Amino acid sequence: MSADAVNTGSRTTRLLGAAVLIGVLALILLGFFGAPEDDEQRDAVRMIFVHLPSAFGIYAAMATTAVGSVMWLWKRSRWWDIVAHSSAEIGVIFCGLTLFTGSVWGRPTWNTYWDWGDVRLVTTLILFLMLVGYLALRSAGGDENAMATRAAVVGLLAAVNVPIINRSVEWWSNRTLHQKSSLTDGNLEDLTLFTLFVGIVVWALFFVWAMIHRFRIGWLEHQLRDIDLETALIQRRAEAATESSGEESR
Amino acid sequence: MTHLGYLLVGWGVSLGCGVLYAARLVLRGRDLAARVPVEHRRWMTSDDGAGSAAESAAPDQGAGS
């Protein structure tokens, strides 16, 4: 709240956090007791309420990272650079969760944890590996501006190649276990659809909450680097001053 | 309820990951905020006003200070 608060929270994040907590409770109640079971999948269908929001989260995070990367390359705006980094980190988590819940869901419904023939599964895995590479590059350290440019190029590479990867895997497998589109085929019950909607909203709120906190962490890290640089400069100047006072300079 | 084990694992890991990541973010934020002087934490100063945190964390130009 106040300027001397020693954390990255604020009134907005607290409100968001409370909304997420309430939303999760509502989602558990709706998901397990509200929504009806599926004719074919029985209760296994309840996995969709955590699986699909995570998958949507990947899209949101990838889009944010791509926009942030472009804005860094275009405007050299540190703000966008931190946004790109933050959303990539959250995107990795969404991606991992999508893969995990997907395979746990796949076991009872498709009779397998993993299927190499499924387009979205394999595409998501490759995207996951790319995002891990992105974060590995980010963690390598070095000059801040150079790293921002490198990361931005990798972020764009990943975003641009997603359609190509998707297409290649689609041709490769030529068969898919996934429902064509869970949302539009009209087979879902009303309450199931509503629960799904609640899940997506909760995940979106969490995404915003995490983005704000993660952005502030990135900003603080940036400030710390600046401060370190300043103190180092001051120290160097002090050293130079004592040296030159002892002997004649120039 | 059928497939309860699968459901609990899927939901548990999803929500658990969220909680763990959230905790990590908050703790890391506290640690870093304690190390940065007040005048460098500028989005927090504007937070008492009506503007949302996202807006106050979004100056036109991030670089500089």
Add this chain to the structure above:
Amino acid sequence: MFADIWLVTNKDLRIEWRSRVTLSQVAPFALTVLVLFGFALDANPEVLTAATSGLFWLTVLFVAVVAVQRSTAIETADGARRALLLAGIEPSSVFVGKALAIAVQILGVEVLMVGGVLLFYDATVESLPLLLATCAVATLAIAASGTLLGALVAGVRARETVLPILLLPLLAPVLIAASRAFDDALGVLAVDGWAWLGLLAGFGIVNALLGMLAYGPLLEET
């Protein structure tokens, strides 16, 4: 522009020829990997035939990582990158030139590897034009994305480990598409190899364009 590209390609290839690293280390490495795959699959002729295309292109990806690392090392040593920039050559020309040099080296290794595959894996060529076209297009696509990532990791401390993590997932579509095109060319699978070639070309063009655009900013930063 073409003169500049030729200049850079020529320079890289001449350095490579003088050191003979590709010839004396990378090519034997590639053949060793092919032989080791034979051991791993217990020299089972049926499995080997079915897996030939995939193993071939997987080996090419490993070769590409080594070739890109070499090419990056040439530029980072003695601040040669700065000198190239100061010489007034367009960054996009440097990019194309270096990509072509890498492509030539990988193609050279591929020629040897095709021989190795015919010899060790008992493969037969059904469509030579498709085989050659796949090699050419896939290699250019690999070289383009490899050169871009090579420049990208040049200033990174742990670049030997970061490069494969970034490059290999990116090249996944190349592995898939080139392997299927080879399946057709070697008569292993009845697929439309030329359609896969189109996908390879699309990948190559997209990543080459991105590379030409991004190479300048990357060179300036490091």
